[in-house]
Amino acid sequence: xxxxxxxxxxxxxxxxxxxxxxxxxxxxxxxxxxxxxxxxxxxxxxxxxxxxxxxxxxxxxxxxxxxxxxxxxxxxxxxxxxxxxxxxxxxxxxxxxxxxxxxxxxxxxxxxxxxxxxxxxxxxxxxxxxxxxxxxxxxxxxxxxxxxxxxxxxxxxxxxxxxxxxxxxxxxxxx
Amino acid sequence: xxxxxxxxxxxxxxxxxxxxxxxxxxxxxxxxxxxxxxxxxxxxxxxxxxxxxxxxxxxxxxxxxxxxxxxxxxxxxxxxxxxxxxxxxxxxxxxxxxxxxxxxxxxxxxxxxxxxxxxxxxxxxxxxxxxxxxxxxxxxxxxxxxxxxxxxxxxxxxxxxxxxxxxxxxxxxxx
Amino acid sequence: xxxxxxxxxxxxxxxxxxxxxxxxxxxxxxxxxxxxxxxxxxxxxxxxxxxxxxxxxxxxxxxxxxxxxxxxxxxxxxxxxxxxxxxxxxxxxxxxxxxxxxxxxxxxxxxxxxxxxxxxxxxxxxxxxxxxxxxxxxxxxxxxxxxxxxxxxxxxxxxxxxxxxxxxxxxxxxx
Numbered sequence: 001x002x003x004x005x006x007x008x009x010x011x012x013x014x015x016x017x018x019x020x021x022x023x024x025x026x027x028x029x030x031x032x033x034x035x036x037x038x039x040x041x042x043x044x045x046x047x048x049x050x051x052x053x054x055x056x057x058x059x060x061x062x063x064x065x066x067x068x069x070x071x072x073x074x075x076x077x078x079x080x081x082x083x084x085x086x087x088x089x090x091x092x093x094x095x096x097x098x099x100x101x102x103x104x105x106x107x108x109x110x111x112x113x114x115x116x117x118x119x120x121x122x123x124x125x126x127x128x129x130x131x132x133x134x135x136x137x138x139x140x141x142x143x144x145x146x147x148x149x150x151x152x153x154x155x156x157x158x159x160x161x162x163x164x165x166x167x168x169x170x171x172x173x174x175x
Numbered sequence: 176x177x178x179x180x181x182x183x184x185x186x187x188x189x190x191x192x193x194x195x196x197x198x199x200x201x202x203x204x205x206x207x208x209x210x211x212x213x214x215x216x217x218x219x220x221x222x223x224x225x226x227x228x229x230x231x232x233x234x235x236x237x238x239x240x241x242x243x244x245x246x247x248x249x250x251x252x253x254x255x256x257x258x259x260x261x262x263x264x265x266x267x268x269x270x271x272x273x274x275x276x277x278x279x280x281x282x283x284x285x286x287x288x289x290x291x292x293x294x295x296x297x298x299x300x301x302x303x304x305x306x307x308x309x310x311x312x313x314x315x316x317x318x319x320x321x322x323x324x325x326x327x328x329x330x331x332x333x334x335x336x337x338x339x340x341x342x343x344x345x346x347x348x349x350x
Numbered sequence: 351x352x353x354x355x356x357x358x359x360x361x362x363x364x365x366x367x368x369x370x371x372x373x374x375x376x377x378x379x380x381x382x383x384x385x386x387x388x389x390x391x392x393x394x395x396x397x398x399x400x401x402x403x404x405x406x407x408x409x410x411x412x413x414x415x416x417x418x419x420x421x422x423x424x425x426x427x428x429x430x431x432x433x434x435x436x437x438x439x440x441x442x443x444x445x446x447x448x449x450x451x452x453x454x455x456x457x458x459x460x461x462x463x464x465x466x467x468x469x470x471x472x473x474x475x476x477x478x479x480x481x482x483x484x485x486x487x488x489x490x491x492x493x494x495x496x497x498x499x500x501x502x503x504x505x506x507x508x509x510x511x512x513x514x515x516x517x518x519x520x521x522x523x524x525x
Contacts, residue, residue, distance in 0.1 A: 012187075012362075020517045025348070027211060032407060036377060036524075039487075043509045049517065057207060058270070076280050083271050095408075096433050105426050113490045137214075140288045159218045166346045167195045167224065171516045173375070173524040174211075174348040187362075200523070202386060232382055233445070251455050258446050312389075315463045334393045341521045342370045342399065349386075349523040 019050045021169040025162065028175060029058030029084065031091040031103050031118065035110075037062075037175045038121035044171070045128035053125070054162040056135035059175075060142065061086035062118065063134055063149045077143035086148075088118040126152055133157040194225045196344040200337065203350060204233030204259065206266040206278050206293065210285075212237075212350045213296035219346070220303035228300070229337040231310035234350075235317065236261035237293065238309055238324045252318035261323075263293040301327055308332040369400045371519040375512065378525060379408030379434065381441040381453050381468065385460075387412075387525045388471035394521070395478035403475070404512040406485035409525075410492065411436035412468065413484055413499045427493035436498075438468040476502055483507040 022044045026037045037053060045051045055063050064071070064086030071086065072078040096102040107117065116124065125132060134149060136158045146156070166172045197219045201212045212228060220226045230238050239246070239261030246261065247253040271277040282292065291299065300307060309324060311333045321331070341347045372394045376387045387403060395401045405413050414421070414436030421436065422428040446452040457467065466474065475482060484499060486508045496506070516522045 022513075022517070025211070027208075027350075033377075036375070036406065039509055040513060044513045044517075047510060047513065049513070056211065076284055079280075080271075096430075105429075109426055109430075109491050113487075115487060115491060137288075137290060141284050141290060159214055160222060163197075163215060163219045163222065163224070163346070167197070167219075169346075171513070171519075171522050172346050172348060173522060174350050175377075175524050200386070202383075202525075231386065251459055255446075255455075312463075312465060316459050316465060334389055335397060338372075338390060338394045338397065338399070338521070342372070342394075344521075347521050347523060349525050 019048055020171070021165075022049050022051045022171040022173075023162070023166045023169040024051075024053045024172075025174045026053050026055045026059035026062065027057050028094070029061040029086075029091060030094045031106060032093050032095075033059075033175055034062050034088065034091055034118045035115070035121075038118055038125060039115075040173070041130050042121055042124050042128055045125065045130045049171075051125075051128075052131035052133060052165055054133045054135060054157060054165075056138050056162075058084065060134055060138045060144060062088050062091065062122070063132060063153065064088075064144070065148060065150055066090065066119065068148050071145075071148050072143035074143065080142060088122055091118065122150065133162070135159075135162075194223055195346070196340075197224050197226045197346040197348075198337070198341045198344040199226075199228045199347075200341075200349045201228050201230045201234035201237065202232050203269070204236040204261070204266060205269045206281060207268050207270075208234075208350055209237050209263065209266055209293045210290070210296075213293055213300060214290075215348070216305050217296055217299050217303055220300065220305045224346075226300075226303075227306035227308060227340055229308045229310060229332060229340075231313050231337075233259065235309055235313045235319060237263050237266065237297070238307060238328065239263075239319070240323060240325055241265065241294070243323050246320075246323050247318035249318065255317060263297055266293065297325065308337070310334075310337075369398055370521070371515075372399050372401045372521040372523075373512070373516045373519040374401075374403045374522075375524045376403050376405045376409035376412065377407050378444070379411040379436075379441060380444045381456060382443050382445075383409075383525055384412050384438065384441055384468040385465070385471075388468055388475060389465075390523070391480050392471055392474050392478055395475065395480045399521075401475075401478075402481035402483060402515055404483045404485060404507060404515075406488050406512075408434070410484055410488045410494060412438050412441065412472070413482060413503065414438075414494070415498060415500055416440065416469070418498050421495075421498050422493035424493065430492055438472055441468065472500065483512070485509075485512075 066087035066089045071081040093102045241262035241264045246256040268277045311331045416437035416439045421431040443452045
């Protein structure tokens with residue numbers, strides 16, 4: 001028992017001094033969801049937490065290069081990329097979108113109140129060491145390639161890795 | 176103190192070897208949310224985790240039998256069932272739905288890339304021992320009965336049970 | 351090692367008897383999301399958990415006084431408050447809204463099945479000691495003031511405080 005106890009103590013001690021972990025599943029590709037995703041991720045990282053964001057489904061579009069207009073390997077995927085434009089500068093709102101007037105107004109309000117743009121927040125996240133993980137399955141489904149994304153991303157990740165990471169995290173959020 | 180310490184050690188040891196727990200609140204009834212719900216649930220279960228999914232509000236429709244067209248005990252509930260068709264084969268998209276063309280295209284893309292359909296994933300989840308819990312309050316609200324759901328579901332569950340389970344889980348997600 | 355071990359034991363003991371913590375990020379301002387947010391918060395609090403809800407972005411509208419029609423300090427913020435009316439009695443549905451007919455029907459069904467209204471649930475939450483936190487950044491962005499909200503709210507909170515709280519919570523949900 002003594003040995004076990006010491007082992008457990010060691011484990012508890014390690015846990016005591018390890019940074020807390022946050023993992024976000026960024027499923028949504030809208031401006032109003034990209035904001036909380038990236039604000040929570042950067043604020044947590046700035047306060048010393050170890051943060052990973054797994055970009056999946058519509059959320060993967062947030063990582064797309066702003067000047068990549070057309071993506072996909074077949075006509076269905078290309079159509080998707082037209083109806084659902086990617087890039088952190090081009091995200092719409094989940095409601096009050098009003099053909100782009102809503103997002104424009106929101107971005108103006110944000111600028112007036114010194115809330116950073118998603119594009120700046122993405123860069124800040126990279127500088128703070130936040131792991132930005134593109135979802136492998138979504139890349140296949142939507143025909144997105146590594147070169148469609150912003151530079152400096154780490155490896156592409158699957159659901160199993162994201163789950164493993166979540167099972168060790170202190171904070172898990174699906175946004 | 177020694178006794179307490181041993182007790183805590185025992186507790187820590189038990190926790191050490193118990194499978195990690197994941198609990199998902201499946202609130203959304205769309206194809207694009209059913210996918211992550213069921214992919215995360217089955218992948219986690221396949222890797223040895225103990226997984227429960229609490230299907231509530233719109234999400235409860237995912238558990239509805241595919242050939243049940245009309246449900247509900249009064250005209251309001253029946254109207255709901257018409258405007259919001261249930262069954263994992265009939266789910267729409269949260270955006271780009273385009274009168275069903277969006278979901279159809281998505282399902283085609285999924286087939287081409289070997290992503291399983293929600294109906295297959297539900298079956299896989301059951302085989303892997305994932306607990307699929309229908310929410311009692313939503314059943315009352317929408318007038319859904321046990322016989323409206325796919326076979327083999329365990330008992331109906333209330334919010335208190337779901338919360339108890341979440342408070343013991345390593346990963347909690349609201350999807 | 352002995353001292354450390356005792357300290358850790360003490361910590362484990364404290365954790366043993368402290369109430370479990372739940373933290374919800376209430377991002378959505380719709381009736382169908384206000385329900386799970388407030389039902390989970392009140393049910394958890396009633397079962398003895400320590401619960402905090404951080405109301406951010408569209409979700410902040412849930413805390414708005416029902417008789418406050420127009421809010422904001424400039425025309426953009428005022429327009430927002432018109433297109434996106436606040437107050438727990440005025441929330442729309444995320445789908446099947448049908449110009450307000452959907453929410454009306456849902457509220458009728460809820461009454462028939464003794465599901466409490468969001469306004470009652472908010473009051474119950476306050477009585478149960480649930481911390482209802484308005485998000486500072488959203489208040490700035492949308493031009494909302496303390497006097498626009500229901501009475502009895504604690505201090506306004508920023509992302510850093512919400513994250514700190516989540517890192518110590520047993521259950522975290524983004525709704």
